[in-house]
Amino acid sequence: METLTIRRPDDWHLHLRDGDMLRLVAPQSHHFARAIIMPNLVPPVVTGAQAAAYRERVITAGFAQPLMTLYLTEATDPADVVAAYKAGVITAVKLYPAGATTNSASGVRDIEAVRPVLAAMEEAGVPLCIHGEVTDREIDIFDREATFVDRTLAPLRNAYPELKITSEHVTTKEAVDFVRENKNIGATITVQHLMANRNDMLAGGMRPHFYCLPILKRSTHQEALREAATSGDPKFFLGTDSAPHPTHAKEATCCAAGCFTAPIALSCLAHVFEEEGALDKLEGFTSLHGPAHYGLEPNEDTVTLTKGAALDLPEEIEAHGQTVTLFDPGHPLHWSVA
Numbered sequence: 001m002e003t004l005t006i007r008r009p010d011d012w013h014l015h016l017r018d019g020d021m022l023r024l025v026a027p028q029s030h031h032f033a034r035a036i037i038m039p040n041l042v043p044p045v046v047t048g049a050q051a052a053a054y055r056e057r058v059i060t061a062g063f064a065q066p067l068m069t070l071y072l073t074e075a076t077d078p079a080d081v082v083a084a085y086k087a088g089v090i091t092a093v094k095l096y097p098a099g100a101t102t103n104s105a106s107g108v109r110d111i112e113a114v115r116p117v118l119a120a121m122e123e124a125g126v127p128l129c130i131h132g133e134v135t136d137r138e139i140d141i142f143d144r145e146a147t148f149v150d151r152t153l154a155p156l157r158n159a160y161p162e163l164k165i166t167s168e169h170v171t172t173k174e175a176v177d178f179v180r181e182n183k184n185i186g187a188t189i190t191v192q193h194l195m196a197n198r199n200d201m202l203a204g205g206m207r208p209h210f211y212c213l214p215i216l217k218r219s220t221h222q223e224a225l226r227e228a229a230t231s232g233d234p235k236f237f238l239g240t241d242s243a244p245h246p247t248h249a250k251e252a253t254c255c256a257a258g259c260f261t262a263p264i265a266l267s268c269l270a271h272v273f274e275e276e277g278a279l280d281k282l283e284g285f286t287s288l289h290g291p292a293h294y295g296l297e298p299n300e301d302t303v304t305l306t307k308g309a310a311l312d313l314p315e316e317i318e319a320h321g322q323t324v325t326l327f328d329p330g331h332p333l334h335w336s337v338a
């Protein structure tokens with residue numbers, strides 16, 4: 001039997017939601033030690049005090065080591081951000097262009113309005129996580145990330161050269177190249193963007209459980225992501241972007257964006273890395289590069305993955321009156337976590 005033992009992974013981009021959905025999904029990330037918890041609740045997590053309170057709810061729900069983030073708005077107080085960071089309440093701040101994705105309405109419309117916060121973060125060493133898509137109606141949805149790189153990310157990089165940036169869930173060759181070529185910037189890559197491309201979502205019928213933002217791109221971009229993830233380059237690391245929505249909100253005339261991947265993330269990644277002949281690079285991607293980017297130590301404990309018969313996975317997970325559909329790559333998975 002084939003086995004692989006690696007340092008215990010962390011998830012550098014995770015949505016745990018709140019209330020009953022939080023109670024359902026928090027235990028589903030148990031393979032991971034730490035996770036960056038995204039702040040796009042309704043209402044969003046905008047102050048240090050709200051992040052501290054949310055952190056307690058996450059721990060109570062069953063995820064022991066959450067790393068909290070603040071949702072950047074045009075009203076964010078630079079002093080509150082720096083105080084929360086110095087007190088160890090938050091690990092990073094998240095920039096959502098207003099309207100770019102789920103619960104982003106309170107995000108940033110005009111970068112000019114948040115310059116004082118960005119300058120204070122650069123000065124204090126607070127990392128900035130970015131959902132990198134423009135929101136202009138006239139920009140094609142498949143071009144929104146590449147356009148953001150040119151119009152927003154490159155100028156930000158130049159204006160705040162010491163600001164530590166995480167380009168979240170990169171989905172294009174353009175974003176991968178930008179991250180490679182610039183300093184003080186790393187990127188998370190999701191499970192679904194490594195496993196799938198837009199054909200999986202759209203050819204032969206529209207599959208809502210593949211719909212997420214940034215949207216799945218053509219296969220050449222998927223190949224660029226696979227190359228980056230399996231290359232051993234420490235700038236690229238796992239952020240599952242596991243983003244649960246109730247099944248009824250996914251299977252709807254206006255489908256919510258997000259794939260719920262957390263329970264099978266490691267099985268999917270072992271599959272991808274094996275296909276790429278790069279199982280020896282899996283540990284770096286899941287367990288070493290992320291901590292290094294955030295200036296943290298890797299986890300001391302390990303997990304062991306085992307290859308065997310095809311996994312028998314549930315289609316849905318139900319608890320606390322909530323139902324979520326598990327991401328299904330469309331083919332069997334053989335790796336499981338012991």
Ligand SMILES: NC(=O)N[C@@H](CC(=O)O)C(=O)O
Nearest residue numbers: 015101102212213243257258
């Ligand atoms: N990725 C998604 O498609 N959805 C995320 C938001 C995000 O990470 O952009 C969500 O919160 O549902």
Ligand SMILES: [Zn+2]
Nearest residue numbers: 101131168213
């Ligand atoms: Zn996002």
Ligand SMILES: [Zn+2]
Nearest residue numbers: 015038241243
């Ligand atoms: Zn996300």
